[in-house]
Amino acid sequence: MAASTPQGTLRQRNVGASSKKNKDAASSDTELDKLIKSTGVKPPAAGSETEYKIVFVFITAMAFLTRFWGISHPNEVVFDEVHFGKFASYYLQKTYFFDVHPPFGKLLFAFMGWLVGYDGHFHFDNIGDSYIANKVPYVAFRSLPAILGALTVSVVYMIMWESGYSLPACIVAAGLVLLDNAHIGQTRLILLDATLVFAMACSLLFYIKFYKLRHEPFSRKWWKWLILTGFALSCDISTKYVGLFAFITIGSAVVIDLWDLLDIKRPGGALSLPEFSKHFAARAFGLIILPFIFYLFWFQVHFSILTRSGPGDDFMTPEFQETLSDNIMLANSITIDYYDTITLKHKETKTYLHSHPDKYPLRYDDGRVSSQGQQVTGYPFNDTNNYWQILPVVDDQKLGVHVKNHDLVRLRHLVTDTILLSHDVASPYYPTNQEFTTVSIADAFGDRAADTLFEVRIENGKANQEFKTISSHFKFIHNPSKVAMWTHTTPLPEWGHKQQEINGNKAIAPSSNVWLVEDIPSLPADHKRREKEEKKVKTLPFLQKWFELQRSMFWHNNQLTSSHPYASLPFQWPFLLRGVSFWTQNDTRQQIYFLGNPIGWWIASSVLAIYAGIILADQFSLRRGIDALDHRSRSRLYNSTGFFFLAWATHYFPFFVMGRQLFLHHYLPSHLASTLVTGALVEFIFTGDSSEQEVAHHGAKSGKKAAVAKRHMTARDRFAGQSMLGSWIAAIVILTLAFAGWYFFLPLTYGYPGLSVDQVLRRKWLGYDLHFAK
Incomplete structure (x- = not known):
């Protein structure tokens, strides 16, 4: 896995203006060796395999140090640990819960708890609850x-290494993740993002290793890395649905x-359609x-563990809930008879169907x-105003x-002795929805009976x-108009006592x-109908x-649209x-x-813009007949670095369309990809090629064409004769700046030491709404 491995990621294609066909690079090692022997010029090494290792x-080791340093602080519940720690406890107690994220990452936490003998007794109810006391x-x-999180740094380094980049480029890419406060902060707490980012990084690495075996299709190693790529992708999307971006x-x-x-001009010729079908089927099998x-499989494990009734029951249908032991439906479900008094509850908003003597105003605000x-x-x-008696159509039942x-059926409101009615009058908030009201018993069984x-x-x-x-x-469907009884959370004005509007939804x-009947208040606690035989799950x-x-998860995920004080926008x-x-901890500040x-993020973001500028400049130059890059450099710029840029874009731009x-x-995940682009651009911009030109010059003197040295140089010899001084200087400068930024914001990442007002103010660089700033 040294720099001597073949170039990876996307297949090299000649994007230059020249229309000349290149020879197959399979014999490059032999020709370069001959060239060096004939010229007597031995290129200096840019980093041996031992140095890479x-x-x-x-x-x-530094990644583990930065992630584990002071990990026991604070010894109380922090931020979203209230969710994911709680879910691990529910797994260990086999108690059914509901979450909008798939189960893989939470199962890993439960497995860790099981390994250390934890029984799940603590439910992480509040931020600030003590772990020690509990x-x-x-x-x-x-x-x-x-x-x-630590292994993610290693994987980033290996991605660059496997892609054939120089040692400075590998160090820059991995160093920007190593010294990033966000990656560190997110991987020191009981949160899912470490699993997500690690799986995403592994999917890139495994695909690169798979692609490098493109000349050995269907070999054992080829299948191994294809399947591992698919497994990494599965772990990614099985942790959070944004893992789809890796796909x-x-x-x-x-x-x-x-x-x-399919290209008939490719080295070795185009594949036959049967051969192409095999390649297509293999990738579809391994990656889909x-x-x-x-x-x-992770959902099967999820269902197999969570066999007891719990807080997630309400999100599921009655049929689903009846598969859980100790479920309230099995214990308390009662058949409803006509003339029972019932309370109706809206499943989604948990509000009761209610009425009171107050009237709708003559005119609404509009x-x-x-x-x-x-x-x-x-x-x-x-409340007693929630009591409704269920009546038959003909009152002789x-x-x-x-x-x-x-x-x-009809519903009689007991307190006001009126009958529920809906009619073709617009509701207070929805002109297209019908108003719900009540009418007297005389009207209900007279002129207004149908309504x-x-x-x-x-x-x-x-x-x-x-x-x-x-x-x-x-x-509850209004029979004449076929609208469904519905409610929503926007409160009515003062005339409606800030309660929820009930209307007829077309x-x-x-x-x-959807509604449910919560209870039958007219049945005494010791009534025979409340006696239940033990039911089987x-x-x-x-x-x-x-x-x-899946339906419930997607629906509730889409409902996460309310504002949050710390939410931010993609731009x-x-x-x-x-x-x-x-x-926060007030006593210690x-x-x-x-x-x-900030320094690392701004460097990476700037490099993304530089990369886009280089591509545009190169394309413009080619249109004007100027070919400023050799084939090998352009191929890596478009294919290898382009692959990293693609990973950044596909993990970033989809958020702009999310609500x-x-x-x-x-x-x-996008930031990680941007560090890969940064490492690649450091090499592209700062690596000199004077020695390579010298080798080519000597090759020409000895009867070899200079093009041989350029076109047939593999990744192993890519840096032969190139000056790495510029890359090393750039790497040192970038990582020094990144280290300074990491150290300066360290107290905010690790939670200690506490900062004075002046120290906090010095760290309020942009919109950082820090605490204890006064």
Whole structure:
């Protein structure tokens, strides 16, 4: 795995203006050796394999030191440890929970807890709760992301090494991640991003190693690295759904590779269609099918562990909940009879169907006229105004008759003795939705009878299925107009006591229309109907459970649109305009503020702009007939460095079209890719080639063409005769500046020591809303 390995990432293509065909580079070593022997010029080495290995060991050791240094501080819950520590505890207690992220990263935390004998008794309820007092092995939990974060630095170094870059380039790329405060801060806490970034980096490394074996297709090593690339991609998306961006990165490279395999002008000729089909099928299997199987596997583990009822029950359907032991549906579900008094609860907002004597105003703020009927609202607390009696269509039904799916019913509000009604009058907030109100019993069974009829439509219910409390999630459909009873969280004005609006939604399909009956207050606690026989836990097919969980995860992920004081926008990330407050301690003036190394981020962002400028300048020059770059340099600039730039872009630009909450940590994968571009550009800009020209000159004198030295020089000999002094100076300057930035912001990353007002103010460079600034 030395610099002598062949160049990696994307297949070299001649993008120069010359139309001459290049010979196959397979015999390059032999021709270069002959050239050196004939000229007597021996190129100086740019770094032996031993030197690469020594630096690798050193930089890995430094990565572990920076990640583990003071990892036990603070000894209390920090920021999102309240979520991911809690989930690990739920796994260990086999208690079902719900989260918008896939299970892989959380399963790793649970595995770490299991290894150290933790029983999951602590639920990480509040930021600032003491780990020591609650006897939580938090250092073991934090060690997992710290290990992965340290290994990420190693993987970045290996990506550059495997791609055939010089030692200074490898050190710059890995050093910018090593000394980055954001990567360090995110990998010292019980958070998922260390797993995500590590898996993303591994996917790049493994694909590079796979691609370097392109001349040995279907060999054992070729299959090994293809499958490992797929596994890394699976771990990435199985940690967070933004791991999909890594699939886009690798997928784009694969598409380019497959397109080149169809080129009849490629060295060795184009593949036949049967051969091409084999290549296509192998990549589809290794990079799509296998990752999907691994992805499903983690969910199977998830379901196998979480067998007990827990806080995640409410996010799932009754059928799903009945697969969990100790579930409240199994224990408390009661069949509803006509004339029962019930309380109806909106599944999504947890508000009760409520009414009170107050009327809708004559006119709303926008001038529309209401019916001035009795208000029907959503109320978050249990109250007698939430009591409704369920009545049959014809009021001669016998007692003890069960309400069933698709029955038409009426609801009588007990306190005001009125009947629920919806009609073709616009609701307060939605002119396209119908108003809900109540009318007198006389009107309900007279002229307004049709408008008081509602259908009980149980979700996924069968014909004649009994309507039950808790377990029967249903939509309440107004029979004449076919609108669904719906509510939302925007509060009504003062005339509505800031309660929720209830209206008729014409879109019946959305899950936001779902309600449930929480209880039957008219049944005494010792009533015979409340006596329950022990029920057996039901089972559901894995794929049915998986599809249901996927729908719920995606829906709730898309609902994360509310504002957050530390949220930031994508255009702010490359410039590091603001961070996130993770933890504070007033007594000691200590704080953890999630922030990258400003100097390192600004260098990497500047280099991205420089790279784009170089590409544009080269293309402009080629259009004007000026070929300023040799074929080998241009090939690496477009293909290898271009691959790193592609990884940055595919992990960055998709965030601009997302509507959910976004934070600085979403940029970490892109930042890692930007450090790879930085290392590559340092080599491209600062490496001299005078000695190479000398070798070529001597080659010409001895009857060899100078082009041979350029066109047939492999990655092993790429730096032969090149001056590395400029690259070393650039690397030293960049890493010195990065070290200064890391050290200056160190107290905000590690949470100690506490800073004085003056020290805090000196670190408020941009929009860093630090604590204790006064």
